[in-house]
Amino acid sequence: MILGQAAATAASLALAGNLAVQAVSVPALQARLRQDGAVLDWAPAGEVILDNAAASGITRAGTWLRSSSIGGYYGADYEHDGNVGKGVNRLRFRPTLPASGSWTVQLRWTANPNRATNVPVDIAYSGGVATRTVDQRQSGGQWVPLGTYPFTAGTDGSVLIRTEGTDGHVVADAVRFVRA
Numbered sequence: 001m002i003l004g005q006a007a008a009t010a011a012s013l014a015l016a017g018n019l020a021v022q023a024v025s026v027p028a029l030q031a032r033l034r035q036d037g038a039v040l041d042w043a044p045a046g047e048v049i050l051d052n053a054a055a056s057g058i059t060r061a062g063t064w065l066r067s068s069s070i071g072g073y074y075g076a077d078y079e080h081d082g083n084v085g086k087g088v089n090r091l092r093f094r095p096t097l098p099a100s101g102s103w104t105v106q107l108r109w110t111a112n113p114n115r116a117t118n119v120p121v122d123i124a125y126s127g128g129v130a131t132r133t134v135d136q137r138q139s140g141g142q143w144v145p146l147g148t149y150p151f152t153a154g155t156d157g158s159v160l161i162r163t164e165g166t167d168g169h170v171v172a173d174a175v176r177f178v179r180a
Contacts, residue, residue, distance in 0.1 A: 002038060009033055027068050027076040034076070046179035050093045051075040052172050057096065057155070062089030062163075064172065070110040072141020078110055078173035087164035091172040094158040097151050100126075102180035104148045105159060109171040111140020116166035124158045125149035136171055148180045 009032050014021040030040055031053070050057050052066075053075050064079040081089040097103065105123050109115070115136035123130045123146060132146045151157040159175045 005036070005038055006033060009036065030076045048095045048097055048177045049074070049174060050095045050176075051174045052079045052091070053077065057094045059092045059094070060090070064089060064091060070112050070140070072110045074108050074174035078171055080172070081163050081166075081170045083114070083169045085163065086166060087162075089163040089170070090160060092158050092160045093175040094155050095175070095177055096155050097153055097157065097177060099179075100151065100153045102148050103151050103157075103177040104180050105146045106143035106176040106178065107134065107146055107159065107161075108143055108174045108176070109134075109136045109140055110173065111137055112169070113137060114169050115140075116163075116168035116170050119166055119170050120162045120164070121146060122158075122160040122162065123147065123149060124156075124160070126152045126156065136168070143176055151177070 010021050010024050010029055013024045013029060013032065033040060051074055052058060062085045063082065065082050066077050066079055068077040079091065107121060117135045117137055119134045119136055121132045121134055123132065127150055130147060130149065134144065161170065161172045163170045
């Protein structure tokens, strides 16, 4: 059924843009399918992924710009702070975890020489808050583990990407929680 929905949506986008169906932008098609409720990413039991484009579970402060210019991102795109608004720009991922227990927190970003080497990331878990610093010039396009922490089921935990004191563009792409 998803193939039929994807084909129809691609045809609709092609007609609206006066394009050949092969010229339809894949990120635009994915965004439209997600908007229409399609599930494009399968997460096995014991794994929760929250992407920057999620309809819920994301809160922002300041200005975040969407981009897909540097590859390696999860989903349709990623967001960055434009290297401005340091200390004002923040993005929080608040997943809905299905069960209490230990979860390994992993973060994803796109690497580039203009990225910050000192991005503060706060992991709020059931025992408190742990702050980790990540170098976004390295390890782009992969899930980078930030540690394993106890979480309660529901939406009490979060991962906050901050920008104060950073020395380059700060990227917010996706976070993954894996049962430990």
